[in-house]
Amino acid sequence: MELPELVYGDNYGLIKAMKLVEAVFDSSSPSVYNLCQLGHGLKKRFYNIEPLLDKFTMPVCAKCPTGCCVNSHGFPDFEDLIFFKSIGLSWLKYDMSKPEHGLCQFLGPIGCSLPRFNRSYRCTWYFCNSLLDTFEKIDNKSFMLFDEQLYRMGLARNSLIDMFKHLL
Numbered sequence: 001m002e003l004p005e006l007v008y009g010d011n012y013g014l015i016k017a018m019k020l021v022e023a024v025f026d027s028s029s030p031s032v033y034n035l036c037q038l039g040h041g042l043k044k045r046f047y048n049i050e051p052l053l054d055k056f057t058m059p060v061c062a063k064c065p066t067g068c069c070v071n072s073h074g075f076p077d078f079e080d081l082i083f084f085k086s087i088g089l090s091w092l093k094y095d096m097s098k099p100e101h102g103l104c105q106f107l108g109p110i111g112c113s114l115p116r117f118n119r120s121y122r123c124t125w126y127f128c129n130s131l132l133d134t135f136e137k138i139d140n141k142s143f144m145l146f147d148e149q150l151y152r153m154g155l156a157r158n159s160l161i162d163m164f165k166h167l168l
Ligand code: SF4
Pocket: 060, 061, 064, 065, 066, 067, 068, 069, 126, 127, 128, 129, 131
C-alpha cells in the first residue's frame, strides 16, 4: 500500500496525515507496542551515528557558500511522521507561508535547531557529492563505517514503515 505523499504548502494534507498516524497509534492493536519498540531502536541508531555525522559534515558544511537547508527539505514525509509518533514526539509546527526554497525555518545561528531524530529523514541522508568526496578522501575507514550505519538505519526505518502499513 502506498502512503500519502506530503507536499510543502499543503497544510490540509499534512493535518490529514497526522490524524491518520494518530489513529493508528491510538488504536488498541497490540502491534502499536512493537511499532514503538522499532521507533526507539531507530532513535538509538540516530544517536550512534551522530558523532560520525558531525565529524563528517561540520567542517565542510560550515564553510559551504551555498548551503542546502531550505524549507522544503526540513518538511517531513509521511514516513517521518510515523517515526516521530513512534518515539512519542509532539508534532512540530511548519510555517508553510515561508518560501519553499527559502532558508529553512529550523536553521539557527549554529546550524539546525532540531535534534537529528526530529528532522525529516532526508536531512539525515542528504549529502552533496563534494561532501561525500571530501569525507571519503580524508578518512576512508570512517566513511565505510558511516555508510554501513546509514544503510542499517535505512533497513530499520523500512521495518517500522512496513509494520505501520500492516496496521492501516
Ligand atoms: S551538504 Fe553540501 S551543499 Fe549542503 S551544506 Fe553541506 S557542503 Fe553545502
